Amino acid sequence: MVSPDPVSQDSAAALHGCLTAAIDVLRRTMDSLDPARVEAAVTAVTAALGANKALLVCGNGGSASDAMHITGELVGRFLKERRGLKAICLSSNPAVLTAWSNDYSYDTVFSRQTEAYGEPGGVILGISTSGNSRNVIAAFEVAKSLGMTTIALTGEGGGKMAGLSDILLDVPSRSTPLIQQVHICLYHYLCEQVEARLA
Template identity: 65%
Template sequence: MSALNHYLNRSAAALAAIAERDLSDEMERAIAAIVSALSQGKALLVCGNGGSASDAFHIAGELVGRFLRERKAYNVIALPANAAVLTAWGNDYGFDTVFARQVEAHGGPGAVLLAISTSGNSPSILAAAEQAREMDMAVIAMTGDTGGRLKPLADILLNVPSAETPIIQQGHLCLYHHLCEVVEARLCG
């Protein structure tokens, strides 16, 4: 078996494990929370570091722009996107609170934080989740298998049953593409 086929088989096994875990109830709750927030003009704030920051950009791009339908833009902000805030706040106060500060600025009751961390232990993501909870926001966490320290801070946990970062990220992509598709369909009526 080639290295590529071996990797693809591992990826397929991880996706099968997600299906077996059956995150349907958690996904439905996540979709309902996001639809509720966006339909009321509240924000969906998305954060992550590294590859998960790229996922935050991807999600915001799909929901501000379009996923499958022509429709109005939704109030979705990828928190890693503002380089001025990240570098100014990180330089003056430390990187651990760069997302929490932006949650404070853009969040509020009825808004939603989608916090992405493959380990569930990223200090900047944990601080953002804590800030969101203080502000009566729903917290949706996308993590790896255990959920890490983010799990108890989350109202909804979408965890991929793997400890391998790239495999977790592939699972996250499938989960958030489904989330974007259904959110868009429901908001379009």
């Protein structure tokens, strides 16, 4: 077995600083995020999926990957064996994304799909670290007109999405990587709780 190269003090300090920053924002989230808001999100998603109403999930960049991750856990399985759940990722169909963006606008690529898949009693979960993603905001506007519950997973304050959100889950940070790290914890908890209640 080859011995690993020794780690410099600078590298060790950088790693320690990275992990410490993550721990700090997790602690601040624990202190600032009202558990009642998280419970409201779990309840809304459980009610919709339990009634076979769609959960739509969308985001851009890393948040698009998170949207795919969430729907993968719910359509497939998280921890328990159970039926597949109607979770639809609006960020993952390249034909829809590129055709609509090319012919119309990327700003409406999620709102168009919300028109297609949304329904009264359904839920949309929009992910944006800034809370200002124009295409997610447009999707929320359509969702509201359809009688859907809007849940925002954002950074501190929620940006422009806050005013369109029935439930705001905002992480107290302005750092995109740190916000995304906490988002994973929050949506894993959401998936775990929804699955436990529907399994």
